[in-house]
Structure formats: C-alpha cells, structure tokens
Amino acid sequence: MADFGATDLDAFAKGVRAELEAMYPAELRDPKVKTDPEAVWGGRAFAGSDDPQSVWMRRMAAKGWTTPTWPREYGGGGLSAAEARVLEREMAAGKYRPPVLAFGIWMLGPVLLEYATEEQKQTHLRRIVNGEVRWCQGYSEPGAGSDLASLATRCEDKGDHWLINGSKIWTSYADKADWCFCLVRTDTSKKHEGISFVLIDMASPGVETRPIPLISGESPFCETFFTDVKIPKENLVGRVNGGWEIAKRLLQYERQNISAGFGEGGSAGGASGDLASIAKTYGADEDVDLRRRITENKMNFAALRHTIARSAAESRAGNGPSAATSIIKYAAAEFAKERSELMIEALGHQGLGWDGDGFQTPEIVATRGWLRTKANSIEGGTSEVNLNVIAKRVLGLPDPK
Secondary structure, three states: OOOOOOOOHHHHHHHHHHHHHHHOOHHHHOOOOOOOOOHHHOOHHHOOOOOHHHHHHHHHHHHOOOOOOOOHHHOOOOOOHHHHHHHHHHHHHOOOOOOOOOHHHHHHHHHHHHHOOHHHHHHHHHHHHOOOOOEEEEOOEOOEOOOHHHOOOEEEEOOOEEEEEEEEOOOOOOOOOOEEEEEEEOOOOOOHHHEEEEEEEOOOOOEEEEEEOOOOOOOOEEEEEEEEEEEEHHHEEOOOOOHHHHHHHHHHHHHHHHHHOOOOOOOOOHHHHHHHHHHHHOOOOOOHHHHHHHHHHHHHHHHHHHHHHHHHHHHHHOOOOOOOHHHHHHHHHHHHHHHHHHHHHHHHHHHHOOOOOOOOHHHHHHHHHHHHHHHOOOOOOOHHHHHHHHHHHHOOOOOOO
C-alpha cells in the first residue's frame, strides 16, 4: 500500500479513499454477518482473532490510522491536522465502522505523550495504537466521587516495587480490561499534592472486579478491588505526588471525547432528528407544546455540534483541549437527557416498555436508553463539577467567601 504524505489534500483524499476501500473487510458491508460486539474494543481477548472487526482494526493500525495524528515513532499515522480531517471525512462518507474504540486512544495516550518517559511511551503507545491492550480508568472511589481528590487507595513505596491497597467504583468495563490507569495516594499528609498516577496490569495478583447491575439492565460499570497488588516502579507516570495535574489533563480529554459523540458524525445526539417522525407515528404530533420542545432540542443539538467543531479546531491549533470542554460536556449531557425525555413522551404508554410481546425492540431500547441517560450528568465529571470549572477557569469568577 502506498504511503500518502501529499500536501495536495484532494490528491490525499483520493489516496485515502482507495486505501480504505482496499482494507475494509467485505464481511463488514454485509448486515447479515455477525461480529463480536466486543471486538471493536480490542485487547488481549482478541489477539490473533479472525473476526472481521479485528482484521479491520489491525489493517488500520498498520497504517497508524487508529491514531492518525500521533507521531510515527510510536505507531501513529503522523498526519497533519488537515490530513486527519480528510481521513475522518472519508471514513464518514464511506460509512466505515470505527476500527477500534479505546480509552487508551481517547484518554491515556494523549497524557502519555505529554507526561510519560520515552521508555514508557515506547512500551505502551504502540500497543494502544494496535489495539493490543484494553484500558480502564481507576478514578472514582466509594468515598471520592465529585470530590475526587479525597481518594484513599494507598500506594506504598516498597523499594523495588509499589504496593497498592484500596478500591475504585464505576470503573467502566474493568471486568474486560487488560490494564488500568489509576489515581492512588502516595502521601496521606496532603490532599491534591499527595496523589500519583500509575498503570496497573489487571492480571496482577490481588486485582478483583465485580460488575454493578444498573437500572437499564446493563452492567458496564464495576467495583474494582486492589489487595496487596504489586506493580513495577516504572509504572508510575510523571513524578511522585504529581498525579493530580495529569488527572485534570486526562479529564479534559475524557470530556472532549464524551462530547465528540454529539458532534458532526457522532451518534449520541443523532436520534433527536427522528423525534418528529416518532411523535407522528405514535400520534403525539398534534401536541403543539411537544412539537415546540422537539424543535428546540434539535436546534440546541445543531448549535452544540457547531460549538464542538469550533472547539476541536481550536484544540488542533493549540495545545489540546481546554477548560471549554466542561461547557460542551455539561450542555451535551443536558440536551441528551432532554432528548430521551422527549422520546419517552412521544412514545406515550409504549414508552413504558421493558420486555415482552407488547413492545417493539425500538421501544424497549428507548426506555432503557432513557434510564441510561441519567448517568450523562455524572460520568466524566458531574454537571456540578463542570459548572464549577466553567465558573473558575472559563469565566474567571472568584471562589465564594
């Protein structure tokens, strides 16, 4: 396959189009072909898998196009921001599936590029690019949610290794993850200044995960327990007690990624465009007030997408995401919850469906999705925390006396 580095974006787009067409497994074009839904996350479980999704991931990783703007020396594509946008547009135009979904790409990788040693970058980044490792995030604890800096999971220096004891909660997909990027306490005499950022192999002795059943019927979140878990000294990222700075930076990337689902080509808010037809199908379109609120929600999503596009352009031109991600994340969460409420209202009594012959699959999906959106204002930092960030770091307001 050719290696395109053209400055002529039209020529580059033509080359990308041909490359994607050649690499894409034909099976993924056929809706009758079933692939493992977990394959898109990669990781140890799919090493050497012949699942078409895994084949697609490996082919894209070989080009570095799972992380198109990351440096080539770490396995990335080395593309310019303009070239990456071309690739993104061609992916959307061709209706190609994402090659890999990964917390390693969205959150961990960017902070490793900023804070990790060269040895750590060489060890972890290429494995992220190739989808060889599935990561989870060890931040929240039973007593440290919104006040994350109150975390108590201990990390003790034992000379030739670190020893970790404690627990995390709401750890997304911890039961399926290979590694965890984790905040731990290395100094009990300080709050923010006593936190460090470490990397933990989830196969280590003493690591236990327990899925948490949700009201939606799913269990994507877990409790995670660490009991005398030993990790190598080189698994500390940054300096000892310097993890809070890394934690805040990673949260910016996380909020940017959550919000990206509502941007151009994103799916998180896409169903708002169908609300009008759903209301008509279920006989709710004569409700003038409902029509007004559906229109308003659709307009809000349109404005949000433009704001996300502008923020993304500013991020590419500057030094990554800013505190403005808190604005987008807050607005996205509120609009998504509102959209689900409108969906249930438009469905009428069919919006009460859970299972059984009396309800169609889309109705059941809508009901369970409505319950799931209740977490939108919690994950990635609660709405209250994001409002505080906006007040202090965007508006420059003083702390209350």
